[in-house]
Amino acid sequence: MNPPPTPFTAIAGQPLNPEQTAYLEGLFAGLKNRGLTFGDVLPNPAAAPTQPKLEDLLPEERIKRESPPLDAYPLLLQHAAANQAPDKETAFRFKWHGLFFLTPNREAFMARLRIPGGQLHSFQLRELANIADQLTSGYLQITTRANLQLRLIQPKDTVEFLRRIQAIGLHTRGAGADNIRNLTCDPTSGVDPTELIETLPLVQQLGQFILNHREFYDLPRKFNVAFHGGGKISTVEDTNDIGFKAVRVVGPAATQPGSTPALVTDQLAAGIYFRCALGGATGHKAFARDLGVLIRPEEILAVTAALLRVYIAHGQRGDRKKARLKHLLETWTLDQYLAETERRLGYPLLRVPPDARAETGPSVPVPPHPHVGVYPQKQAGLNWIGTAVPVGQITAKQLRRLAEIADLYGNGEVRLTVWQSIVLPHISDAYVETVKKALVKLGFDWRQSHLKSGFIACTGNSYCKFASANTKGHALELMQWLDKRVQLDQPINIHLTGCANSCAQHYMGDLGLLGAKVKVGGETVEGYHVFAGGGFGDRQAVGRQLFTGVSFEALKPMLERLLNNFLRHRQPGETFHAFTHRHDLGKLQELLGEA
Numbered sequence: 201m202n203p204p205p206t207p208f209t210a211i212a213g214q215p216l217n218p219e220q221t222a223y224l225e226g227l228f229a230g231l232k233n234r235g236l237t238f239g240d241v242l243p244n245p246a247a248a249p250t251q252p253k254l255e256d257l258l259p260e261e262r263i264k265r266e267s268p269p270l271d272a273y274p275l276l277l278q279h280a281a282a283n284q285a286p287d288k289e290t291a292f293r294f295k296w297h298g299l300f301f302l303t304p305n306r307e308a309f310m311a312r313l314r315i316p317g318g319q320l321h322s323f324q325l326r327e328l329a330n331i332a333d334q335l336t337s338g339y340l341q342i343t344t345r346a347n348l349q350l351r352l353i354q355p356k357d358t359v360e361f362l363r364r365i366q367a368i369g370l371h372t373r374g375a376g377a378d379n380i381r382n383l384t385c386d387p388t389s390g391v392d393p394t395e396l397i398e399t400l401p402l403v404q405q406l407g408q409f410i411l412n413h414r415e416f417y418d419l420p421r422k423f424n425v426a427f428h429g430g431g432k433i434s435t436v437e438d439t440n441d442i443g444f445k446a447v448r449v450v451g452p453a454a455t456q457p458g459s460t461p462a463l464v465t466d467q468l469a470a471g472i473y474f475r476c477a478l479g480g481a482t483g484h485k486a487f488a489r490d491l492g493v494l495i496r497p498e499e500i501l502a503v504t505a506a507l508l509r510v511y512i513a514h515g516q517r518g519d520r521k522k523a524r525l526k527h528l529l530e531t532w533t534l535d536q537y538l539a540e541t542e543r544r545l546g547y548p549l550l551r552v553p554p555d556a557r558a559e560t561g562p563s564v565p566v567p568p569h570p571h572v573g574v575y576p577q578k579q580a581g582l583n584w585i586g587t588a589v590p591v592g593q594i595t596a597k598q599l600r601r602l603a604e605i606a607d608l609y610g611n612g613e614v615r616l617t618v619w620q621s622i623v624l625p626h627i628s629d630a631y632v633e634t635v636k637k638a639l640v641k642l643g644f645d646w647r648q649s650h651l652k653s654g655f656i657a658c659t660g661n662s663y664c665k666f667a668s669a670n671t672k673g674h675a676l677e678l679m680q681w682l683d684k685r686v687q688l689d690q691p692i693n694i695h696l697t698g699c700a701n702s703c704a705q706h707y708m709g710d711l712g713l714l715g716a717k718v719k720v721g722g723e724t725v726e727g728y729h730v731f732a733g734g735g736f737g738d739r740q741a742v743g744r745q746l747f748t749g750v751s752f753e754a755l756k757p758m759l760e761r762l763l764n765n766f767l768r769h770r771q772p773g774e775t776f777h778a779f780t781h782r783h784d785l786g787k788l789q790e791l792l793g794e795a
Contacts, residue, residue, distance in 0.1 A: 260378070261517050263289055269296035270373070270417055276358060283356035296379065296417060298372025299358055302351070305665050309353040311336075311361060312375040316407035317385045317400045318346030318616030324368045325603035325614060329596035335361050340599065342592035344656060344704060345424070346616040347375075347382040351663055371411060378419045380508070383407050384440075386431035387615040387623045391577040391584050396430035396446040397472045402500050403427055409501055416508060420515030421523035424480070425504065426618075432570040433586070435618055436736045439482045439705060441525040442507055444474040444500065450559070463494075465556040473550070474500065478507070478537065479529040483702030485742045486526045491534055493549040506545040510537060568691035569653035571619040574632055574646060583632055584625040587644040590679070591657040591672045592620030601642050609635050620656055650688035652679045654710070657696040658703040661715070661726075667698025669715030669726040674752055681756045686763045692776050696728070708734040710776045711759070712743045718751045727751040730758075732788065733780035741777070744785055746792065762792045 257265065272293040279286060286294055291301040300310045320328075328348070332338055337352040353361050365372055374380060386392065389400035406425070410416045426437040427444045437443030448462040450470050463473075473494040480488030495503050514532075516523045529537065542548050567573060571586045594602075606612050606624060609631040615623040622644070627635050639646050655678070658664070660671035675696050695709030706712030712734055718727030727750050734743030750758055763776075769791050770779045780788060 258518065258520060259289075260292060260520065263292055264378070264418055267293075268414070268418070269293040269377070270414065272296065279355050280357070280359040283354065285355055292377065294358075295377035296374060297362065298375035299353070299362075300376055302663055302665070305661070305663055306352060308351070309355070309358060310349055310351045310663060311353055311365075311372055312343070312382075313348045313350075313365065314371045314373065314375050314382055314407065314411075315347045315616065316383045317389065317403040318382075318387055319400060319404075320614045320616065322603035322607045322612040322614070324370060325599050325606070327364065327368045329599040329603075331361065331364050332596040332599070335364075339593060339595045341659065342589060342594065342616050342620045342622070343382075344618050344620060344658075345382040346384050346387065346618050348616070349659070373411065374417050376422075378421055379417055380410055380419070380423045380425060383410075383425050383427075384435050384437075384618055385427040386429045386435060387433055387571070387617040388431045388575075388584055388625070389429060391579065391582070391625045392431035392433075393576070393578040394430060394432055396448055397497060399427040399429035399444075399446070402497065406501055406504055409505070413505075415512065419508075419512055420517050421520065423508070423511070423525065427474075432567065432575065433617060433619070433623075434570075434737055436705070436708065437480075438477055438487045438736055438740060439480045439708060440488060441478065441480060441511075442504065443477040443480055443488045444495070445477070447473055447475050447494070449473055449494065462559045463552070463556050464559045465553045467553040467555065468494065468550065472497065475552075476503070476507075478534065479524075479526040481524050481526045482705045482707045482742070483700065484524065484526055485707055487736075487740050487742075489529070489534060491538055492552050493538065494552055495549060499549075502545060503541070503549070506541045509544050510540045514540070567648070568650060569619075569648050571617050571621045571623070572646065572648045572653045574636070577625065579626075581629050582625075583627045583629065584623055585627055585632070585635055585639070585646050586617070586621060586623050587639045587646045588621050588649075588653050589644055590652075591655065591675045593672060598642055598644075601638075605635060605638050605642075609638075648691075649683070650691045651683055651686065651694075654691055654693040655679055655696075656693070656704045656709070658698050660696075660698050664698060666701060667715055668717050669696075669698055669728060669752065671696040671698045671704065671713075671715060674726075674755075678756060678759065682760060682763065685760045686767075688763065688767075690773075690775055692763075693734075695734075706731055706734070707742045708736045709743060710734065710780075711762075713755070716749055718749045720751050725751050725753075728755055730755075730762075732792070733777060735777050739777050741781065744780075744788075746785070746789055758793075761795065765792050765794060 285307055286301055298312050302308055302310055332340055332350055335353055335357045336350040341349045383403045385399035385403045390398045424440040425442045426435045426440040428435045428437045429446045437445055449468050450462045450464055451466050452464055476491045477488035478491055511525050515528050572588050574583055574585050576583055606614050609627055610624055611626040613625055636646050655675050657671040657675035661667040692710045694711045695704045695706045696713045697704035697706040698715040706714050712731035713728040716727050716729050717724050730747040731743035732746045733741055735741040766776055766779055
């Protein structure tokens with residue numbers, strides 16, 4: 201029986217040689233014996249996937265599809281040469297380079313830096329001070345993502361600004377818009393005796409990975425990632441899209457009185473792992489939810505990339521108001537997100553064993569506002585000093601002096617925190633008193649204040665078009681007013697934010713103040729809505745709105761009464777957070793609002 205002929209006699213225009221013909225005849229004979237023909241192995245015809253037309257996309261998505269904003273640097277050169285302000289679409293593109301045009305408040309740019317883990321060195325501080333003096337407003341702002349913003353950069357200076365930032369090893373790329381924002385971690389990583397693991401190396405590795413992968417510069421909306429390795433200072437990781445929190449896994453026989461908090465199980469190898477929580481966005485009243493897995497430190501990079509790729513592929517791109525990861529998790533279950541992550545990762549992640557239990561051991565006293573104060577390092581004879589920076593605003597002159605202090609008495613290193621404050625590590629015992637005095641003289645303060653150390657404020661309407669109030673100015677005025685009139689014996693956090701975007705996370709403050717326009721005597725003035733009872737970590741809670749539309753002038757005596765009424769009506773030793781959660785909203789309004 202003759203073998204069936206091959207369905208073709210040439211490859212790439214060249215006739216088959218005898219060896220190729222014999223091979224193919226054998227192959228197709230085998231297929232025929234199985235009842236198959238050549239047509240059976242062809243793919244079924246299917247309509248090619250249709251791409252939406254550019255004109256049907258949201259403006260932001262259309263702009264990104266027309267030309268990736270990272271490729272807008274030649275356009276930036278043109279605008280700088282002509283000292284030209286950008287139009288709306290061009291301004292959106294420039295955000296990928298960390299530049300935000302401030303119109304209508306100012307006809308100039310704000311620049312946001314990428315500083316993974318908030319770690320800076322003295323040489324960088326000095327050049328940042330020079331840049332601030334020569335190209336910006338002369339001051340900088342520490343943000344709630346432990347990075348820096350500089351303002352009032354003229355269009356003609358943008359290219360020089362970016363060059364000088366990059367020359368000192370810093371970046372602005374992807375610092376805003378639909379990108380992964382500054383990565384945060386323990387500001388005392390590597391020096392804190394209470395930490396379970398150093399998180400700064402992980403953040404730096406992840407930051408470098410993101411910087412060099414273009415796929416992470418086209419997200420549906422902004423994205424926040426935070427790590428907490430167990431240090432004293434909270435990173436509020438549960439308010440991030442992805443929050444990693446270190447946990448010690450031990451076997452039942454390993455737990456002893458006085459041991460550090462641990463996850464007890466005999467099903468996993470003992471060691472340090474990370475819990476992962478997804479979907480935090482406190483501006484949307486959402487905290488991240490635990491994914492139910494344990495991640496080895498060496499897996500963090502691959503797992504984070506997989507988690508991000510799922511969001512990139514499936515996040516909402518048709519509605520900017522519902523495009524955060526939180527919104528995707530309103531339609532997907534966590535198990536569904538995990539399954540898709542594992543598919544992209546290529547292997548399953550460790551599940552938290554059903555028999556696992558949390559073993560906390562004796563409670564360890566937590567210092568009030570631990571981002572402020574003097575603490576011994578794990579390295580003998582050295583200390584780290586946390587210093588408050590009023591509302592995160594720092595001048596170029598202060599920055600130069602800070603660099604000098606870091607060089608003279610430390611190792612030249614400075615860390616920024618999500619509390620708009622600064623940590624100076626590696627201060628020897630012999631220099632602690634000298635540094636304390638130098639910081640106070642500089643206008644900062646290492647001394648913990650139950651009131652003033654807990655103030656956080658966003659940029660406000662001086663430079664942000666969305667803000668309804670001068671949050672930084674008002675925060676400074678409130679600090680002085682309340683500090684003279686209220687004597688607290690426990691710490692409280694007061695967060696002022698200018699708009700519903702909640703850059704200062706008003707929902708998680710003990711007291712949250714949301715900027716608003718208020719009518720007083722027929723005139724519109726700046727004011728706030730007042731929220732109470734927010735919290736994070738072990739006290740996780742969304743603040744409830746107590747009062748609506750209070751003018752700033754009326755707010756000062758109101759908060760004075762509110763805090764003094766709390767002291768009058770609380771139980772012995774009760775915190776403000778516990779007090780607000782012991783009462784329903786009506787009773788709380790009655791107790792705290794009484795004259």
